[in-house]
Amino acid sequence: MTSTPALDLPTLDWTDHDTQAVTAARLIAMDAVEAAGHGHPGTAVSLAPVGHLLFQHHLRHDPADPDWRGRDRFVLSCGHTSLTLYTQLYLAGYPLTLDDIKAYRKLGSLTPAHPERGHTAGVETTTGPLGQGLATAVGIAMGARRERGLLDPDAPVGQSPFDFRVFVLCSDGDLQEGVTAEASAFAGHQALGNLVVVYDDNRISIEGSTALASTEDTAARYEAYGWHVQTVDLAPDGDVDVVALSAALDAATAETGRPSIVLLRSIIAWPVPGAQGTAASHGSALGADAVRLAKSVLGADPDATFAVPPEVVARTQANARARAAEARAGWDEAFEAWAAARPEEAALLARLDAGEVPGSFAGAMPRFEPGTTIATRKAFGRGLAVAAGLLPEVWGGSADLGESNGTNVAPTSFLPASSTLPGADPAGSTIHWGIREHFMGAAMNGIALSGRSRPYGGTFLVFSDYMRPAVRLAALMGLPTLYVWTHDSIGLGEDGPTHQPVEHLASLRAMPGLDVLRPGDANETAVLLWRVLSDRGRPVAFSLSRQDLPVLPEDRDGFSTSALAVRGGYVRWEGGPGDELRLVLLATGSELHVAVSAAKRLAASGVRTRVVSMPCREWFDEQDAEYRDLVLPPGVRARVAVEAASRQSWYDLVGLDGRVLGVDAFGASASAQELFEQFGLTPDHVVEAALEVLQD
Ligand SMILES: Cc1ncc(C[n+]2csc(CCOP(=O)(O)OP(=O)(O)O)c2C)c(N)n1
Ligand SMILES: [Mg+2]
Numbered sequence: 108m109t110s111t112p113a114l115d116l117p118t119l120d121w122t123d124h125d126t127q128a129v130t131a132a133r134l135i136a137m138d139a140v141e142a143a144g145h146g147h148p149g150t151a152v153s154l155a156p157v158g159h160l161l162f163q164h165h166l167r168h169d170p171a172d173p174d175w176r177g178r179d180r181f182v183l184s185c186g187h188t189s190l191t192l193y194t195q196l197y198l199a200g201y202p203l204t205l206d207d208i209k210a211y212r213k214l215g216s217l218t219p220a221h222p223e224r225g226h227t228a229g230v231e232t233t234t235g236p237l238g239q240g241l242a243t244a245v246g247i248a249m250g251a252r253r254e255r256g257l258l259d260p261d262a263p264v265g266q267s268p269f270d271f272r273v274f275v276l277c278s279d280g281d282l283q284e285g286v287t288a289e290a291s292a293f294a295g296h297q298a299l300g301n302l303v304v305v306y307d308d309n310r311i312s313i314e315g316s317t318a319l320a321s322t323e324d325t326a327a328r329y330e331a332y333g334w335h336v337q338t339v340d341l342a343p344d345g346d347v348d349v350v351a352l353s354a355a356l357d358a359a360t361a362e363t364g365r366p367s368i369v370l371l372r373s374i375i376a377w378p379v380p381g382a383q384g385t386a387a388s389h390g391s392a393l394g395a396d397a398v399r400l401a402k403s404v405l406g407a408d409p410d411a412t413f414a415v416p417p418e419v420v421a422r423t424q425a426n427a428r429a430r431a432a433e434a435r436a437g438w439d440e441a442f443e444a445w446a447a448a449r450p451e452e453a454a455l456l457a458r459l460d461a462g463e464v465p466g467s468f469a470g471a472m473p474r475f476e477p478g479t480t481i482a483t484r485k486a487f488g489r490g491l492a493v494a495a496g497l498l499p500e501v502w503g504g505s506a507d508l509g510e511s512n513g514t515n516v517a518p519t520s521f522l523p524a525s526s527t528l529p530g531a532d533p534a535g536s537t538i539h540w541g542i543r544e545h546f547m548g549a550a551m552n553g554i555a556l557s558g559r560s561r562p563y564g565g566t567f568l569v570f571s572d573y574m575r576p577a578v579r580l581a582a583l584m585g586l587p588t589l590y591v592w593t594h595d596s597i598g599l600g601e602d603g604p605t606h607q608p609v610e611h612l613a614s615l616r617a618m619p620g621l622d623v624l625r626p627g628d629a630n631e632t633a634v635l636l637w638r639v640l641s642d643r644g645r646p647v648a649f650s651l652s653r654q655d656l657p658v659l660p661e662d663r664d665g666f667s668t669s670a671l672a673v674r675g676g677y678v679r680w681e682g683g684p685g686d687e688l689r690l691v692l693l694a695t696g697s698e699l700h701v702a703v704s705a706a707k708r709l710a711a712s713g714v715r716t717r718v719v720s721m722p723c724r725e726w727f728d729e730q731d732a733e734y735r736d737l738v739l740p741p742g743v744r745a746r747v748a749v750e751a752a753s754r755q756s757w758y759d760l761v762g763l764d765g766r767v768l769g770v771d772a773f774g775a776s777a778s779a780q781e782l783f784e785q786f787g788l789t790p791d792h793v794v795e796a797a798l799e800v801l802q803d
Contacts, residue, residue: 119164119353128163128423129156130405131415132194137379137401138412139190139211139218140392146212146220149376149388150278151190152401154307156347157371161274162195163423165356169431170200170424173228177438179271180231180247180557184240185278185307186221187390192230193218200424201229205413224556224584232556233584236576238284241304242546243580244275245290246553246562248302248366249538253521254558256534257499258452259445264300264363268442272360275304279317282306282325286576289546291366295333298523300363303356309375315386326370335359335367345383347373378404459500459559462643468497472637475629477660483696484593484651486629488513490636491563491591495536501640503554503563503589504538506547511653512565512593544570548577555586561640565591567599568608568650571615581646582620589639590648595625596751596770597786598697599653603776613755615648622725625650625750627679627699629658630669631722638673652697654779659703675726676738679703680718683710690716690797691739693748693760698788702749705793714801717743724756745800751788764803766796 136151161181162168169175183192190211196203203217210216217227221235231247234240255262255269264270281287294302306325310317329336337355342348352371359367376388379401393401399409408414446453458465473489475481495501495516502517509515517536520526524533540547547564554562564574571578571592581588597607615623624639624647626632632651639647659679660666671677680703681688690709694702699720706716719738721727727735739746739760746765748757754769761767770786783789 117357119350121349124419124422125159125163125349127416127419128198129159130407131419132159132198133405134402134407135194135197135205135208135413135415136190137393137398139208141395141398141412142209143212144392146392147187147190147390148393149311149382149385149390150185150188150307150309151194152379152388153309153347153373153375153377153383154188154191154276155194156349157276157305157307157352158191158195159198160349160353160356161276162199163426163430164353166274167271167430167434168199168427169435170196170229170427171431173201175435177268177271177434177442180244180273182231182240182244182247182273182275183222183234184244184275184281185237186234186240188278189218189220189222191276192222193227196227196229198420198423199427203227203229205415209413232552233580236580237278237280238286239549239576239580241275241277241281242286242290242549242577243553243556244273244302244304245294245299245546246550247557248273248294248299248553249297249521249550250554250557250560250562251301252299253502253534253554253560256532258456259449260534268438268445271301273302275302276307277304278307279309279312279321283312283321286545286549289543290549291329291332291334293541293543293546293550294366297521298333298364298525299366302366303359304366304368305352305356306368306370307373308370309373311375311384311386311389313386313389329368333365335362335365336370337367338370339372341372341374345374345377347371380404455499456559464498464641468494468641469637471497472633474633475658477658479658480655481629481658482652482655483626483629483632484511484513484653486632487591487636487649487651488516490633492516494636494640498561498640499536500559501561501563501589502536502538503551503565504540505565505591506540506544506570507542508566508593509537509539511567512591514563514565514591540564544573545577548574548581551588552577552581552584552586555581555588556584561587561589561643563589563591565593567594567606568592568611569594569606571608571611571648578615578621578646578648579618582618585620585645587643588646590646591651592648593651594653595650595696596652597774597782598751598779600779600782601776604773607774608752609770609773610753612650612750613753616724616756620645622647622723623650624648624723625696626672626722627659627694627696627720628656628669630661631672631720634669634672635722650696654697656697657700659699672720672722673726674730674734675723675728676719676721676730678717678738679720680706681716682707683715684713685715687715688717688740688743689714690745690747690801691719691743692716692793692797693719693721693746693757695721695750698749698751701783701788701790701793704790705797708790708794709797714797716797721760745797747793747796747800749788749793751783751786764800766800768793768796
């Protein structure tokens with residue numbers, strides 16, 4: 108194991124004031140859980156010294172400006188111990204009061220059970236699903252390296268105003284979750300020296316001792332990942348050893364060539380009599396008797412609640428303010444010097460801060476020749492290549508399927524300075540994630556959180572399941588992540604049922620805050636991609652065909668223009684005798700062409716028929732009622748929807764009189780054509796269904 112290097116590191120200046128502040132944090136945490144009647148007291152009590160050490164001695168941050176660009180990021184991966192963070196935010200003087208903490212876990216409070224980004228100032232990322240925080244933090248560290256490489260490439264490591272450190276506090280559960288194995292392997296591979304993880308090695312989880320479920324040598328595991336590993340033992344009294352931890356944090360920060368982890372021994376709920384060292388203290392209120400005893404042990408009045416001495420709070424807030432002022436003075440100067448020396452990069456940053464795209468972007472959208480054929484994944488790749496060339500904030504890669512996903516669009520690869528591979532660049536544009544979809548999803552969130560990036564990540568749609576926990580967090584946080592999910596139906600052919608997504612579209616559409624885009628042809632694909640990138644919005648998922656699809660005519664022969672795709676749903680084709688519309692066919696993606704073929708036959712047989720392309724249900728639902736009724740006239744109840752996926756997405760739009768043609772099984776290993784026939788997704792079958800609906 109790496110021992111602390113012999114560097115000239117500061118020694119911790121720890122006084123009685125620090126001890127009093129730690130005690131205050133412990134009291135607040137215990138009382139908050141008692142007041143709520145539920146919550147997670149154990150770890151918040153035992154880790155109070157760690158929170159204090161970070162927020163009062165190590166982190167560079169400014170409570171008066173929680174989003175200060177130069178701040179270090181702190182990620183509480185074990186989100187259940189949110190009180191570890193809330194108490195420090197309060198004691199440091201963030202806009203969070205003791206009353207807010209008294210409302211812990213209550214409706215509308217700033218102190219929900221688990222920290223929520225965008226809800227409470229000072230919370231860098233939403234955590235709670237174990238493992239996600241650490242994996243997200245790796246993404247934050249990646250984003251930091253990329254953006255400083257774009258904006259300030261020549262500054263020595265640690266000398267740029269865009270350099271910051273990412274501190275993580277994580278627990279046993281975090282390290283048991285597989286996503287952190289992927290994340291940690293990748294962080295080691297990428298030599299992310301700006302990442303410092305403190306692992307609370309308290310050897311307790313909900314069911315009891317971690318010996319029930321783990322025997323691995325965590326230090327050896329992280330050594331093997333290529334990390335800088337240190338251990339910190341308990342202090343003689345059983346508390347966290349803050350002096351040793353502080354030294355370890357300094358050594359970790361000094362190590363800029365690799366990520367660092369500190370295995371910190373602690374005793375959960377120390378020093379609460381009866382509760383310390385127990386699994387019960389993890390997630391249940393300690394109880395009035397235990398809290399009274401604990402208060403006595405800590406030298407506080409056992410009968411007083413939330414009795415935080417005002418002078419203690421005044422001191423911690425003043426200390427945080429003073430540290431912020433000092434950090435900011437140097438940083439502001441460095442930032443101004445940078446802006447003066449690098450006007451081009453400063454203009455780029457100003458554009459990114461404004462959330463704008465350059466004026467040249469709109470005109471650069473690729474157009475595809477009607478009458479030709481091209482898979483939407485390939486059209487997407489062509490568009491992405493153009494977009495990434497114009498917008499350096501758009502970067503990402505694939506979980507080893509770059510060619511298939513169309514995401515290999517940039518000449519440089521995101522790799523550490525030590526890499527000798529062709530195209531290696533510490534600020535490279537293409538991320539080779541390896542076959543690590545879980546981590547890719549989480550790290551994309553981190554990249555989006557770290558600055559102004561618009562990360563993309565590709566895999567087959569069926570494996571979106573491997574990314575889902577992170578996608579859900581992206582949706583919860585409203586992050587501008589871009590999922591490139593190709594091979595989006597049985598249309599992928601012979602790879603068979605393990606690779607053919609069926610329920611995925613419906614389940615993704617069920618997720619609030621996620622826009623699912625399934626374009627029907629190449630031009631629709633480009634229109635949607637341009638719309639997404641022109642707007643700094645929420646997460647979007649592209650569902651793209653493996654198979655070639657015709658490029659439909661634009662603005663002629665009954666076809667409208669694909670520019671209308673920005674409405675989410677629009678009339679793509681209409682034909683047939685008279686002007687009384689009798690039938691509406693709804694379709695997305697590859698089935699748009701099945702619907703168009705069927706519609707033409709129905710029109711020829713005398714039924715005025717409309718094909719509505721609905722590449723994004725969410726965007727269509729956001730249109731006003733007038734527009735929606737224009738596209739789907741309420742009086743036309745003969746409707747058939749066709750999509751090569753679970754039928755669930757369409758019943759509300761086709762109504763009780765309509766029909767949905769979809770896929771109700773797992774597909775099979777066969778050609779796309781055979782499968783479309785087997786599942787009845789053919790023009791013949793659509794015509795048949797339409798005639799039935801018209802008759803009813
Ligand atoms: C993905 C996920 N699975 C399960 C849980 C429920 N859960 C919350 S904390 C926890 C384990 C607690 O052990 P540890 O991580 O060591 O935290 P400690 O009790 O030591 O603070 C579990 C299973 C969760 N939050 N996330
Ligand atoms: Mg634990």
